[in-house]
Amino acid sequence: MAIKNNLIKTETFKEQFLVPSYYKNFSCKGTQCRNTCCSGWKVTIPMNEYFTLHGLSCNKSLREKIDRAFRPLHNPSPERYAEITHNHKGNCPLLLDNGYCELHAKCTEEVLPSVCRYYPRGPKFDYAFESSCTNSCEKTLELLFEEEVPISFEKKELTFKLNKTSNSVSNDDRALYHTLRETCFRILSDRTHKLTDRIMMIGKLLSQLDKDKSLPITSIDFSIPLFEININQSLIALINASEWFIENSPSISLLCMEAKQYYSIGELESQYKLALSHFESAFPTHEIMFEKMLVNSLFFRQFPFQDFSANFYEEFISLCGMYAFTRYLSLPIMFGKHQLESFIDLMSKAYRVISHTRFERTILALLKSEEIREYDSLGVFIQL
Ligand code: SF4
Known part of the structure; x- marks a missing residue:
């Protein structure tokens, strides 16, 4: 070539x-x-x-x-x-x-x-x-x-x-980049809402801007409905998605196998509740930790502009996938562990794949294959 x-x-x-x-x-x-x-x-x-x-x-x-x-x-x-x-x-x-x-x-x-x-x-x-x-x-x-x-x-x-590189950016796109990212990071850091609602607010923002990029952000309705919680459905989708990483991603295949193994030893929802209860007591500020990892990762990756050709809503689907995937790995793998160092080791490994591969494209395709792409299904999916 x-x-x-x-x-x-x-x-x-x-x-x-x-x-x-x-x-x-x-x-x-x-x-x-x-x-x-x-x-x-x-x-x-x-x-x-x-x-x-x-x-x-x-x-x-x-x-x-x-x-x-x-x-x-x-x-x-x-x-x-x-x-x-x-x-x-x-x-x-x-x-x-x-x-x-x-x-x-x-x-x-x-x-x-x-x-x-x-x-x-x-x-x-x-x-x-x-x-x-x-x-x-x-x-x-x-x-x-x-x-x-x-x-x-x-x-x-x-x-x-x-x-x-040869990529060129118009002044309009540059202006949108500044406004949109400033809004995304402000929403994600607004702790008057729970983190999953903040993520869904980003979805509202991006889906509206896909229809009309000149829409004033102040005109967008950011109210979030109450989403059903369906742990079994979310976990089955994540276990299926993790099969791809087990096959294709040596950096995290062992972690994905460990998570899958944990969920296979009992009834899915009970295993999840056990792990969640431990995680919440070992890391009481876990929501803040996930918030800060998300903001830092999205800033690093130029979200939602990291792919010059993608539409914003697809970037939102990938964001939901990234959040759910890190939660999916964290709860079982941290079960029984209390040290912050262990959590940092786990997340730094996961982010090797999230930040430095085409993770957002992969997780987008995997969620679409699980029929998780509509706003309401994503709202249910991320309630982990
Ligand atoms: S060796 Fe690499 S991963 Fe470790 S602290 Fe330095 S830059 Fe970070």
Whole structure:
């Protein structure tokens, strides 16, 4: 397959970026990290970065390690050209025993692929200059859970060297991006409503804007009906959806199997109630924790604009799927556990898939195959 390299250009951005308030407090835990980001998951790099590494002047031993560490994909694109392959321990071959990166230690930071240089930060520059840290990093989750106040945002001057792609954004779309996201985060952080109602309010907002993007937000009726609770129906849909991740997602297949196993040892609803009761007593602020993970994840992923072609309502279906899926994993896997560290380990693993794969497309397709797509069925589905 012929690939044109001229689709990607690297550019340095020194700008005022919008960042979450915890951002300034982030520092990597390095060797203290329980789930280092160099371990256990597929990471891809773009073509220009692959060839920079390929042409790097270095000694023979590092050269061999680089060649082993980065392998072109079967169906490469300029943006996703090669993947990091792991050694028998599941680590990046360039990870040293002391926890540092050999490429970083022996060459300049400049040669690191941007994913390694900036992770867990996710700088964005197309709709707006924004940066935040992904929930897949345990330090990010620790910062999120350190305090209970809702996530706020502030401006900070930052410099990033980034790959500029050919996507272009109109001024109208940029204006909508700002208004819509500000409204979504305000709704999600409004604790006068329970979290599931806040999610359903986002659904009202997005479905109305799909019909008319110029509709004033103040004209939207945000009242939420009382949804029926049907735990069996929600869990069966999630167990079915989790089969796909068991088959196709090595990062979380074991977690999905563990959740499924828990639900298989008794009657579904009783197992759920048992796990919920434990979870609520072990983590009394769980609703706040889920709220903050949602806001942080949606900010990171440019929700609901992360897919340049999707409609907003489909992004809402994916949001419901993301929330329900994280609840589905949390209750059984945290059963009997009380440590916040265990919950952080679980969620950081789940968010490796949620934040860094096409999770939103996958969960959308899986929910549609379960006939969960209409507003009312989603309202019932997320009552977990
Ligand atoms: S997951 Fe976060 S804290 Fe851990 S090594 Fe990576 S960046 Fe550092």
